[in-house]
Amino acid sequence: xxxxxxxxxxxxxxxxDVIFGLAGQAAEAIKKYGKENVINSTIGALIDDKxxxxxxxxxxxQFKALPNAEIAAYSAIAGQPDFLEAVQTACFRxxxxxxxxxxxxxxxxxxxxxHAVWNYTNPGDEVLTSDWYWSPYxxxxxxVDRKITxxxxxNDKNEFNIESFKEKFNELIKKQKRLLTIINTPxxxxxxxxxxxxxxxxxxxxxxxxxxxKDNRIIVFVDxxxxxxxxxxxxRRKFFxxxxxxxxxxxxxxxxxxxxxxxxxxxxxGAAICISSKEEIxxxxxxxxIHSGRANWSNGNRGAMATMTTIANDEKLLKAYEDEKxxxxxxxxxxxxxxxxxxxxxxxxxxxxxDGFFISIPCDNPMEACQKxxxxxxxxxxxxxxxxxxxxxxxxxxxxxAPALIKxxxx
Amino acid sequence: xxxxxxxxxxxxxxxxDVIFGLAGQAAEAIKKYGKENVINSTIGALIDDKxxxxxxxxxxxQFKALPNAEIAAYSAIAGQPDFLEAVQTACFRxxxxxxxxxxxxxxxxxxxxxHAVWNYTNPGDEVLTSDWYWSPYxxxxxxVDRKITxxxxxNDKNEFNIESFKEKFNELIKKQKRLLTIINTPxxxxxxxxxxxxxxxxxxxxxxxxxxxKDNRIIVFVDxxxxxxxxxxxxRRKFFxxxxxxxxxxxxxxxxxxxxxxxxxxxxxGAAICISSKEEIxxxxxxxxIHSGRANWSNGNRGAMATMTTIANDEKLLKAYEDEKxxxxxxxxxxxxxxxxxxxxxxxxxxxxxDGFFISIPCDNPMEACQKxxxxxxxxxxxxxxxxxxxxxxxxxxxxxAPALIKxxxx
Numbered sequence: 001x002x003x004x005x006x007x008x009x010x011x012x013x014x015x016x017d018v019i020f021g022l023a024g025q026a027a028e029a030i031k032k033y034g035k036e037n038v039i040n041s042t043i044g045a046l047i048d049d050k051x052x053x054x055x056x057x058x059x060x061x062q063f064k065a066l067p068n069a070e071i072a073a074y075s076a077i078a079g080q081p082d083f084l085e086a087v088q089t090a091c092f093r094x095x096x097x098x099x100x101x102x103x104x105x106x107x108x109x110x111x112x113x114x115h116a117v118w119n120y121t122n123p124g125d126e127v128l129t130s131d132w133y134w135s136p137y138x139x140x141x142x143x144v145d146r147k148i149t150x151x152x153x154x155n156d157k158n159e160f161n162i163e164s165f166k167e168k169f170n171e172l173i174k175k176q177k178r179l180l181t182i183i184n185t186p187x188x189x190x191x192x193x194x195x196x197x198x199x200x201x202x203x204x205x206x207x208x209x210x211x212x213x214k215d216n217r218i219i220v221f222v223d224x225x226x227x228x229x230x231x232x233x234x235x236r237r238k239f240f241x242x243x244x245x246x247x248x249x250x251x252x253x254x255x256x257x258x259x260x261x262x263x264x265x266x267x268x269x270g271a272a273i274c275i276s277s278k279e280e281i282x283x284x285x286x287x288x289x290i291h292s293g294r295a296n297w298s299n300g301n302r303g304a305m306a307t308m309t310t311i312a313n314d315e316k317l318l319k320a321y322e323d324e325k326x327x328x329x330x331x332x333x334x335x336x337x338x339x340x341x342x343x344x345x346x347x348x349x350x351x352x353x354x355d356g357f358f359i360s361i362p363c364d365n366p367m368e369a370c371q372k373x374x375x376x377x378x379x380x381x382x383x384x385x386x387x388x389x390x391x392x393x394x395x396x397x398x399x400x401x402a403p404a405l406i407k408x409x410x411x
Numbered sequence: 412x413x414x415x416x417x418x419x420x421x422x423x424x425x426x427x428d429v430i431f432g433l434a435g436q437a438a439e440a441i442k443k444y445g446k447e448n449v450i451n452s453t454i455g456a457l458i459d460d461k462x463x464x465x466x467x468x469x470x471x472x473q474f475k476a477l478p479n480a481e482i483a484a485y486s487a488i489a490g491q492p493d494f495l496e497a498v499q500t501a502c503f504r505x506x507x508x509x510x511x512x513x514x515x516x517x518x519x520x521x522x523x524x525x526h527a528v529w530n531y532t533n534p535g536d537e538v539l540t541s542d543w544y545w546s547p548y549x550x551x552x553x554x555v556d557r558k559i560t561x562x563x564x565x566n567d568k569n570e571f572n573i574e575s576f577k578e579k580f581n582e583l584i585k586k587q588k589r590l591l592t593i594i595n596t597p598x599x600x601x602x603x604x605x606x607x608x609x610x611x612x613x614x615x616x617x618x619x620x621x622x623x624x625k626d627n628r629i630i631v632f633v634d635x636x637x638x639x640x641x642x643x644x645x646x647r648r649k650f651f652x653x654x655x656x657x658x659x660x661x662x663x664x665x666x667x668x669x670x671x672x673x674x675x676x677x678x679x680x681g682a683a684i685c686i687s688s689k690e691e692i693x694x695x696x697x698x699x700x701i702h703s704g705r706a707n708w709s710n711g712n713r714g715a716m717a718t719m720t721t722i723a724n725d726e727k728l729l730k731a732y733e734d735e736k737x738x739x740x741x742x743x744x745x746x747x748x749x750x751x752x753x754x755x756x757x758x759x760x761x762x763x764x765x766d767g768f769f770i771s772i773p774c775d776n777p778m779e780a781c782q783k784x785x786x787x788x789x790x791x792x793x794x795x796x797x798x799x800x801x802x803x804x805x806x807x808x809x810x811x812x813a814p815a816l817i818k819x820x821x822x
Contacts, residue, residue, distance in 0.1 A: 002659055002689040002691040002692055003625075003628075003659060003660060003689075003692070004695060005531065005628055005630065005660070005662045005687070005692050005695060005696070006530050006531060006695055006696070006699045007530060007531055007532060007533050007589070008533075009533075010529065010530035010531070010699040010702075010703070011695070011699065012698060012699065012702045014694075014698050015698075015701075015702075017488075020487070045484070045485065052480065053480040053483060053484050054480075054483075055478075055479035055480045055482070055483035057479075060479040060482070060483070063482075064475050067466075068466035068468075068471040068475075069463065069464040069465075069466045070677075071466070071471070071474075071677055071678065072464060072465075072466035072471070072674050072675060072676055072677055072678075073456070073464055073676060073677050074456065074670075074676045074677055075677055076431070077428075107518060107679070107708040107709065108708070108709055110705075110707070110708055110709035111707070111708055111709075114706065114707055114708070118421065119417050119418060119421035120416065120417060120418055120421070121418060122418050122419075122420075136705060136706075136709070139702065139705045139706045140705075140706045142706075143702060143703060143705075143706035143707075144706070178418070214414075217414075217416055219416065248413055248414060249414060249416070251416045259485075263483050264483060265483055265484060265485045265713075266481075266482055266483055266484050266485055266486055266710075266712065266713030266714060267482065267483075267712060267713075267714065268518070268679065268708065268709070268710070268711070268712055276416070278413040278414075280413040281413055281414070281416050283425075284415060284416060284417055284422070285416070285417070287423060287425050287426075288417045288421040288422065288423065290426075291421075291423045291426075291550065291554060292421070292554060294521075294547060294550045294551075294554075295525070295547075295550045295551045295553075295554035295555070296521070296522070296525055296551075296554075296707050296708070297518040297519070297521055297522055297525070297679065297707065297708050298518065298519055298521035298522075298547070298679070299677075299679070300679070301677065301678060301679055301712065302676075302677030302678075303677060303678065
């Protein structure tokens with residue numbers, strides 16, 4: 001056995017990437033049995049009915065039409081100024097809160113989570129999120145000696161569990177006086193739940209009550225990665241208005257990703273947008289994040305920013321982009337509807353799905369169920385408390401068939 | 412005054428970006444007086460004689476020819492496997508060390524520095540680099556509570572100051588038992604110095620002597636950002652061979668950037684490549700870095716990786732790319748030669764330039780000298796101990812004129 005060269009905090013178990021492994025098995029099954037006989041629900045990206053990754057035409061036409069030098073040049077550390085305007089409009093649309101906001105460009109949504117975790121918590125702190133959650137929250141926090149603590153996302157009636165949230169929130173803020181809460185909504189990964197405006201009101205009431213203690217520091221990170229595939233119009237953005245005129249010791253940070261809404265997964269672009277009732281607090285956010293940006297990845301993908309800005313500032317291009325996105329959103333919603341209806345028909349219990357790429361099926365032995373499904377050429381992702389089915393990656397026709405096969409495997 | 416919402420470690424002075432400010436002044440001067448009457452040496456990127464950013468045709472033709480889905484898709488966390496092969500070949504060429512190596516993709520060179528600093532040092536540690544150095548080393552280390560300590564890069568004869576290096580290295584390793592040394596070579600930013608093979612031998616001899624203490628952990632980060640613009644053939648890569656068969660407690664990490672060699676500044680792509688005599692230590696590096704990557708920026712720019720791989724794996728494309736790069740390298744070398752000769756003629760003292768984008772002029776009051784030069788429509792970057800002139804950004808003709816103007820300003 002050789003020595004360790006890494007510092008102690010940098011030693012991690014060699015992780016087997018479960019998703020990567022299952023995706024590989026699915027690819028093999030497709031080769032062996034043919035596409036039509038395999039349901040591959042492992043991929044967290046929009047896939048068309050033929051099984052190919054969707055790259056939006058209206059996005060890539062503009063991207064490839066950029067002058068080479070516009071792609072080649074360094075961006076400003078904070079992101080290009082016109083992008084920082086455009087990204088806020090794309091995020092809030094007609095539901096901009098009455099507050100001071102500042103944005104900084106980040107590599108995808110992940111970079112914005114990193115900013116929130118690093119700059120707004122201390123080593124040893126617990127970060128609050130729901131018990132169903134995107135596992136990289138864990139990687140991001142444990143990397144820097146923070147840890148994830150959970151409240152229960154749903155109560156017995158499968159409603160948002162405000163009691164569990166309140167209990168955990170008050171417990172942690174009392175202990176730490178500083179608390180970062182990550183809320184992944186709308187279109188939560190992995191359940192597809194979206195907090196209702198009433199849910200948000202209750203969450204903010206708890207926080208406002210706590211904010212009366214002026215020593216408390218309450219930071220809410222809204223992970224909006226899937227927001228462009230939620231709801232019909234912009235009604236799933238209405239909750240942003242509730243961030244108007246908050247007490248100064250409540251800071252909102254919205255993580256905006258261009259991965260899904262622009263099918264730019266591999267280009268690594270997004271933003272962290274802060275919302276505060278105090279200009280100085282928004283400024284403080286900005287300078288903390290540009291220091292962190294400089295120190296972690298330097299600057300962002302300039303071509304990705306320029307593409308968004310080009311589209312945002314041209315009415316015709318924006319309309320074409322919105323139309324194309326709507327087509328894919330409708331496709332996604334039809335798939336989800338088919339899955340939920342078929343589940344209902346065979347009595348397969350689902351968590352309450354509202355929007356987005358994924359639906360979760362609670363069960364007792366997810367690994368075992370997953371393995372049984374592999375034998376049926378159905379590939380789903382096993383989570384701690386259930387299975388994740390990716391409607392983003394499976395045709396409507398197969399979404400109709402899958403629930404019966406899953407029900408069978410759970411018997 | 413409002414409250415602070417950030418955690419204490421995340422509060423930094425609001426930095427005025429000197430380079431950005433000067434670049435703005437230069438742009439204004441160009442508008443007012445015309446391109447031909449302004450020497451703009453503020454930009455750290457290859458600029459052609461007309462003042463336009465160079466984006467290599469052989470690179471962007473391949474980039475834009477990629478299928479949209481190949482740009483849109485997520486890369487593997489570690490980087491695409493074929494890229495991880497190609498980037499090692501591009502880095503080492505015909506001077507690959509006899510050792511175990513592993514690569515991980517990073518956002519530009521900065522991401523690779525972040526990996527080395529985070530995973531191989533402890534909070535409070537001092538990181539060793541020369542007194543002339545790229546200032547973001549400071550940002551990257553102070554962000555995570557490490558700090559930069561300097562040895563003197565040059566002795567009185569303007570040679571590599573091995574005595575100063577030895578003194579500081581031994582002092583720090585004795586104190587910390589773990590020491591990360593950053594060596595930016597070949598084509599050091601900001602001086603243009605390249606360690607000779609003999610310099611490297613002396614550096615490694617000091618480290619090997621220190622490595623006899625089996626409790627010491629010696630990590631060398633080789634920042635090779637400008638390597639593609641150094642030397643004639645591949646002779647400036649010969650030092651890589653000296654990393655063969657090192658003691659197991661000496662680990663080399665090479666930071667490879669695609670920003671300069673592929674004119675992909677804004678695409679944020681590069682790699683960290685480790686070199687060790689022990690396979691387990693290379694593995695440990697790999698798993699530490701993929702955890703950090705996942706936790707900081709998730710994954711890398713897939714299209715940038717695919718472009719490099721496409722070029723690397725096609726003999727004809729590779730030849731065309733190498734030819735185009737050679738053309739720009741020759742342009743750069745002619746500019747630098749013109750500057751050095753003109754400086755010699757007027758008696759302007761320079762630090763020993765060998766390769767790369769920048770030449771440094773030591774002086775006592777850099778800010779004052781910089782301001783005087785602004786009045787002459789000459790824009791250079793003031794450093795702590797002198798001025799940085801960017802031959803990468805200034806035509807040969809102007810490189811001939813600049814030294815006399817600088818000499819005058821230093822009077």
